Amino acid sequence: MLNLGKSWCYEMSNNNIRHREKINYDKTFDCVQCGYCLPACPTYQTMEKETHSPRGRINLVKMYAEGKISAEDLQEPIEKCLGCQACTTICPTNVEYGRILEGAKTVLEEELPKTKKQNVVENVIFNKLFPSAKWMDWIGDASWFYQSSGMQILAQKLNLTSVAPLNLDQFEQVLPDLPSPVERRKRENHQKPAGVVKAKVAFFTGCIMDSIFFKTNKNSVDLLVESGAEVILPKAQTCCGALHAHSGKIGDAKELAKRNIETFEQEGVDYIVNNAGGCGAHLIEYHHLFDDEPEWQERAQAFVEKVRDISQVLVELDGLQFTNEVNEVITYQPSCHMTNVQKVIDPPYRLLKKLPGVTFNELEDPNFCCGSAGIYNILNYEDSMDVLEVKMDDVRQVKPKLVVTTNPGCLLQMNLGIKKDGMEDRMRAVHLVDLLVEAGAQGRL
Amino acid sequence: MSRNWQEAVKEVIDESRVLTDISDLYSYSFDASFGTFVPEAVIQVKAREEVVSVVKIANEYKVPVYPRGQATSLSGGSLPVHGGMVLDVTLWTDTLEVYHDDLVVVASPGVLTADINQAAEEHGLFYPPDPSSAHVSTIAGNLAENSGGPRGLKYGVTKDYVIGLEVVTPEGKVMNTGGRTIKNVTGYDLTKLIVGSEGTLGIITKVTLKLLPKPQATKTMMAVFDDIAEAGAAISQTLTSGILPSKMELMDQNCAISVENFQPFGLPTDAEAIILIELDGHPDVLEKEIQSVDEIVRGVGARYTVLAETNKEAANLWKARKMVSPAIAAVKPTKVSEDATVPRSKIPEMIHRLNDIKEKYEIELVVFGHAGDGNLHPNIMCDKRDQEEMMRVEEAVGEIFQAAIELGGTLSGEHGIGTLKAPFMEDEVGELGIEMLKKIKDSWDPNNIMNPGKIFAEPGQKLVLRDE
Numbered sequence: 001m002l003n004l005g006k007s008w009c010y011e012m013s014n015n016n017i018r019h020r021e022k023i024n025y026d027k028t029f030d031c032v033q034c035g036y037c038l039p040a041c042p043t044y045q046t047m048e049k050e051t052h053s054p055r056g057r058i059n060l061v062k063m064y065a066e067g068k069i070s071a072e073d074l075q076e077p078i079e080k081c082l083g084c085q086a087c088t089t090i091c092p093t094n095v096e097y098g099r100i101l102e103g104a105k106t107v108l109e110e111e112l113p114k115t116k117k118q119n120v121v122e123n124v125i126f127n128k129l130f131p132s133a134k135w136m137d138w139i140g141d142a143s144w145f146y147q148s149s150g151m152q153i154l155a156q157k158l159n160l161t162s163v164a165p166l167n168l169d170q171f172e173q174v175l176p177d178l179p180s181p182v183e184r185r186k187r188e189n190h191q192k193p194a195g196v197v198k199a200k201v202a203f204f205t206g207c208i209m210d211s212i213f214f215k216t217n218k219n220s221v222d223l224l225v226e227s228g229a230e231v232i233l234p235k236a237q238t239c240c241g242a243l244h245a246h247s248g249k250i251g252d253a254k255e256l257a258k259r260n261i262e263t264f265e266q267e268g269v270d271y272i273v274n275n276a277g278g279c280g281a282h283l284i285e286y287h288h289l290f291d292d293e294p295e296w297q298e299r300a301q302a303f304v305e306k307v308r309d310i311s312q313v314l315v316e317l318d319g320l321q322f323t324n325e326v327n328e329v330i331t332y333q334p335s336c337h338m339t340n341v342q343k344v345i346d347p348p349y350r351l352l353k354k355l356p357g358v359t360f361n362e363l364e365d366p367n368f369c370c371g372s373a374g375i376y377n378i379l380n381y382e383d384s385m386d387v388l389e390v391k392m393d394d395v396r397q398v399k400p401k402l403v404v405t406t407n408p409g410c411l412l413q414m415n416l417g418i419k420k421d422g423m424e425d426r427m428r429a430v431h432l433v434d435l436l437v438e439a440g441a442q443g444r445l
Numbered sequence: 446m447s448r449n450w451q452e453a454v455k456e457v458i459d460e461s462r463v464l465t466d467i468s469d470l471y472s473y474s475f476d477a478s479f480g481t482f483v484p485e486a487v488i489q490v491k492a493r494e495e496v497v498s499v500v501k502i503a504n505e506y507k508v509p510v511y512p513r514g515q516a517t518s519l520s521g522g523s524l525p526v527h528g529g530m531v532l533d534v535t536l537w538t539d540t541l542e543v544y545h546d547d548l549v550v551v552a553s554p555g556v557l558t559a560d561i562n563q564a565a566e567e568h569g570l571f572y573p574p575d576p577s578s579a580h581v582s583t584i585a586g587n588l589a590e591n592s593g594g595p596r597g598l599k600y601g602v603t604k605d606y607v608i609g610l611e612v613v614t615p616e617g618k619v620m621n622t623g624g625r626t627i628k629n630v631t632g633y634d635l636t637k638l639i640v641g642s643e644g645t646l647g648i649i650t651k652v653t654l655k656l657l658p659k660p661q662a663t664k665t666m667m668a669v670f671d672d673i674a675e676a677g678a679a680i681s682q683t684l685t686s687g688i689l690p691s692k693m694e695l696m697d698q699n700c701a702i703s704v705e706n707f708q709p710f711g712l713p714t715d716a717e718a719i720i721l722i723e724l725d726g727h728p729d730v731l732e733k734e735i736q737s738v739d740e741i742v743r744g745v746g747a748r749y750t751v752l753a754e755t756n757k758e759a760a761n762l763w764k765a766r767k768m769v770s771p772a773i774a775a776v777k778p779t780k781v782s783e784d785a786t787v788p789r790s791k792i793p794e795m796i797h798r799l800n801d802i803k804e805k806y807e808i809e810l811v812v813f814g815h816a817g818d819g820n821l822h823p824n825i826m827c828d829k830r831d832q833e834e835m836m837r838v839e840e841a842v843g844e845i846f847q848a849a850i851e852l853g854g855t856l857s858g859e860h861g862i863g864t865l866k867a868p869f870m871e872d873e874v875g876e877l878g879i880e881m882l883k884k885i886k887d888s889w890d891p892n893n894i895m896n897p898g899k900i901f902a903e904p905g906q907k908l909v910l911r912d913e
Contacts (some may be wrong), residue, residue: 029778029829034477035517035581039557047908048489048536049469056472063471073468099681429580 002212016067024103025065030095031058037087037097046386051077052127054097071111078104080383082363082376083246084336084369093253098341099288102245109248133308136364146228150386150442153273174415179214187218189233191225194443196229198317202267204260204274204283207239208408216408219437220275226443231273240274242282243374250289257286258296261303272303275310275433277335278340278374279409283307289370307336311347311406311432323440325357331400332362333391333414333429335407336369348406348432361398372413384413385420392417395427403429449528451486451508454530457498457876462489462536474529476523478865479910484511484525489533493611493619493650496532500648501617503530503894510615510894512644514555514586517578519782520863522590523645526898532648534585539637540651543568548656549608549625554585558592561654570656573600576859585649591641593859595692598817599725600657602859604640609653612639615890625653638885643861644896646889660725663691664735665759667751668720668742669713673697675746676718680816681780682741684789685720688734692723693817699803700769700811707772710765714837716748718796720816721766723759769813776809777826781838781910785849786820786858796846799823806841808834820858835911842908846872867902 011090020026037054038044044053051060063069081101088097162245201224209217224231241256260283264272274280284307290297314320332352338344352360371377371387395403403418405411414429421427430438455463460652464470464487474483485508490496503510509529516523525531537555544551545568552561562572573767575594576582582592588610593602609623622638623629639646670676680693696704696719701712712719720742724734739750753759774780787795796812799821803810814822823845827838846856856866856873871879883901886893 030774032477032774032778032780033475033516035515035578038515038581049464049472049487051464051469051472053472060468060471069467069471073466073471077468077472089553092770093778093780094771333492 007319011265014067015111016064016071019107020065022102022103023061023065023107024096025062027096027100027103028058028062028251030064031055032093033059034092034433036090036092040090040367041081041087042371043350043383046383046390047080051195052080054091057081058095058097060101061100061371064104064107072295073106074104075108075112078108080380082336082369082371082373082387084373085340086336086367086369089340089367094133098109101252102248103255105246105248106250107248174412174419175212176215179218184214187233188219189235190219191231193225193228193230196228197230197299199270199313200230200232200268201271201273202232202234202264202269204237204240204264204272204279205233206276206279206408209276209279213314213408213431216275216431216433220273220433223314223320223433223436223441224273224310224317226441227314227317229313231315232267232269234263234267238263240279240282241357242278245282245289246374254289255301258278259288261286261296261299264303264306265299271307271308272306273308273310275314275406275431277338277342277344278409280307280309280344281337281340309342309344309347309406311351312344315347315350319443320354320436320441321444322354322356322436323442324354324438326367326402326435326439327357328401329359329361329399330393330402330404330435331360331398332404333370333395333410334366335405336367336373336412338406339367348404348444351432351436352357352404355435361400363394363398370410370413370417372409377409377413378417388413388417388420392421396421401427402435403427404432404435405429406432408412422433449674450502450508450518450530453502453506454486454488454499458488458490458501459493462491463487464489464821466786470911473513473516473533474525476513476521477517477519478521478524478863479522480521480524480526480864482524482526482910484531485528485553486635487531487533489536491537491539493613496613496648497617497619499530499532500613500615500894504616504892507892507894508565510648510899511896512585512589512648514589515578515581517586518590518861518863519784520590520857520861520865522861522863522896522899523586524864524898526864529894531834534648534702535583540833543570543656544625545570547625548658550654551842552584552652552654552658554652555583558582558584558587565656566659568656569657569659570653572606574603574606578897584652584654588640589642589644589650590861590863591859593815593818593820595694595815595906597815597820598693599689599691604637606654606656607640607652608655610636610639610649611651612647613650614813615892615895617885619650620647623653627655640777641861643863645886645899646895648895660691662728663723663725663759664731665721665723665753665762666735666739667762667765668722668747669716669749670718670720670745670746671716671748673717673796674793675788676720676816678745679720679742679747680792681789682745683738684817686737686741688724688738690722690738691725692721693815694721694764694766695719695792695816695821696721696769697812697815699775699809700813703772703776703811704768707775708768710768712765713748719765721762769811773809773824773826777828779827779829779910781827781842781847782860783823783824783825783842784814784820784858784860785823785845785854785856786818787849787852787854789817789819791852791854792819792821795821795848795854798852799845802841802844802848806837807846807859808838808841812840815858818858819854829910829912832911839908839910842910857886862900863910867900868906868908870900870902878889 052055064074075149241253245253286300370391371384403414418427473487474481509527511525511531513523534554537553540553565572575596576592702714810827
């Protein structure tokens with residue numbers, strides 16, 4: 001066949017070929033380029049070109065591995081992917097897009113020089129903040145102080161926070177009310193139900209969840225106990241490492257995974273329960289991290305088999321009744337990682353159906369990402385807001401009072417969307433777990 | 446001409462819609478067929494005037510223009526094989542209007558085919574052509590390739606629904622063909638000439654399609670045959686019984702085995718053929734018709750039949766057909782999907798020939814497709830990285846085309862010729878046929894700027910499914 005486009009090709013670079021295994025070059029051949037992923041991809045819709053579609057990205061990874069394009073050419077299309085994996089759910093040939101994306105991020109992380117500022121920011125986020133229970137606790141406390149002391153209102157009024165980098169000021173406005181440090185430290189690490197123990201579970205607290213969403217974690221544990229579960233909160237657990245893996249920091253991701261596997265395997269529980277769609281999606285893929293370490297892969301496999309989203313466990317235990325009428329129009333924004341990676345789809349709907357007084361209005365396209373996507377909304381603020389705008393168009397049609405989510409990132413993002421719409425007095429986003437508690441969930445006798 | 450053509454284009458098109466980054470160019474270098482061809486620019490047009498300006502520049506500078514929808518083509522229709530510019534119409538979706546009283550819909554080129562059908566359904570109407578990519582593909586792409594689909598059996602293909610077009614000619618002039626009437630015999634039928642011309646005669650900028658009243662209900666059944674000849678007889682006896690099903694889809698034994706290996710579905714793996722039949726129409730009539738079809742297929746020797754009682758059961762039967770794609774993809778990664786079509790009476794013979802070809806070249810081949818209209822989809826699963834295997838596949842594909850033509854059939858029922866089938870064109874239409882087609886092409890497009898490299902083979906061109 002003729003190929004007059006050849007003048008555009010780079011010299012086949014040995015360096016790129018060296019990366020073939022790491023970038024999952026072989027897996028790119030599973031893509032038959034049928035294009036069925038195009039309508040499912042949020043960034044293809046908002047960025048309006050094939051370069052930002054799953055099929056386009058897979059092709060670019062292949063072109064990189066064949067030495068036809070450079071790491072710089074690959075960078076933007078990969079960084080602008082939300083990683084929502086809606087494409088993997090729709091794909092008729094089961095392409096492992098998640099692994100191709102993560103492979104590409106790992107290689108880019110190694111290949112591309114970083115600016116100094118980027119290094120500092122990443123160092124703080126990945127090495128200090130997320131893995132450290134102390135830091136996250138401190139952040140929790142600090143934000144509590146910031147909010148309860150009235151500093152927040154003052155800062156907002158004077159617009160002081162708008163100079164903050166990474167648009168953190170936008171998200172600051174939608175942080176939930178936080179419990180006091182005393183409340184935070186009062187939490188018991190081992191709780192038993194009043195009646196028969198139906199299951200023994202370990203609760204994965206997560207780092208963001210356990211700082212900013214401490215109350216949701218507390219509610220989660222309460223619901224599990226009310227449902228008849230004995231709940232353990234292992235102290236040595238750490239950040240799941242999802243954000244590290246999604247940013248190409250595979251070494252760090254492995255270290256965190258090992259610590260969690262070690263910690264949880266000691267507890268001898270039936271399930272390892274989490275309440276954050278993004279964390280759960282990473283926990284359930286721990287075995288992918290250890291392709292080259294068979295012993296760890298086996299241990300990871302055993303861990304993975306026990307990982308459950310809290311909605312699954314609450315449905316399975318079936319031990320709750322609800323005493324408060326909710327009497328609101330609600331809608332549900334599923335977490336992409338819960339739908340497309342964990343494949344947990346029905347349980348949240350089943351729980352919502354049980355709530356008394358609820359009018360449930362389904363979004364037209366619930367599986368379209370909200371644009372939160374881990375820390376995508378911080379790193380790619382403008383692009384994330386374009387995606388959010390599409391989501392809010394859908395939400396506006398449904399006119400809910402409550403937007404239910406199952407992931408902290410989605411929760412903040414949806415609240416940001418509501419605030420941007422000036423709707424915060426009429427609408428709010430709420431974690432499923434918190435809504436169950438508001439509806440007066442208690443153990444059935 | 447002091448400035449180059451890219452600069453000239455940027456004077457008439459918003460720069461944000463003129464893509465020239467390496468990552469963008471590579472992202473428009475492929476479609477769902479084979480080969481990577483990097484264009485020199487991608488231009489995302491949104492209006493007729495933009496197309497006029499760009500095509501005039503292309504004609505002046507003699508730069509190839511490659512119209513492109515969502516690039517789901519299986520024949521290479523949108524590949525920019527000679528560089529130049531890709532004209533992307535996917536952002537051009539502003540018009541989608543149903544004229545209920547005329548049973549007509551007017552749409553911009555970038556509107557998705559499924560969206561057209563959805564708009565029609567809101568008026569109790571429907572747009573029958575249903576390529577499996579309808580939820581992805583653009584209407585202009587469907588027109589260019591003259592797409593079909595399962596419903597082709599009863600309702601025909603894309604060309605049977607296009608009654609009017611607005612086209613920008615290769616010289617940058619705006620032409621209207623046909624109109625909004627169902628009957629129109631005024632002059633040569635230029636509308637139908639454009640449909641299926643694969644973008645070689647001009648750029649479609651607006652389409653007028655006729656619609657039909659939406660059937661009130663559908664009914665589905667599955668029939669299992671030990672002998673492929675009996676399946677063939679079942680098809681022809683059904684079609685001559687006075688009942689015209691909306692779909693008759695066939696899966697061969699290799700398909701059933703692949704599906705069962707991939708995800709057990711309860712399909713019989715020892716039967717030679719499975720046929721899925723859908724009837725549509727008034728619910729009362731359907732009850733009687735489905736019973737008649739059941740009697741017919743049992744009469745010619747079906748081992749057993751399954752009649753779907755509910756819509757859910759029907760959906761479940763069709764799911765088995767849908768599973769074929771992922772199931773065969775799990776066998777080997779590269780899929781060569783053909784659409785050679787034979788007269789209906791020749792289906793059993795074609796399937797025997799396909800099995801001979803499978804044995805001869807030691808390839809993984811399954812057959813499924815729209816058996817009711819003779820449009821089979823022999824799919825070969827292979828691995829692009831295995832050069833030796835791909836050479837065998839290339840020879841096998843050549844022989845599949847040969848078999849189709851010998852049985853009085855055609856190279857392509859619905860995928861188009863593109864690059865992949867161009868080398869075989871003359872075998873079907875003959876030397877004079879090619880000459881007449883070329884005369885038309887030359888008079889419409891004197892500078893050969895519109896999608897060059899398609900339909901007509903380059904001197905010495907052969908089927909190549911390997912990279913490089």
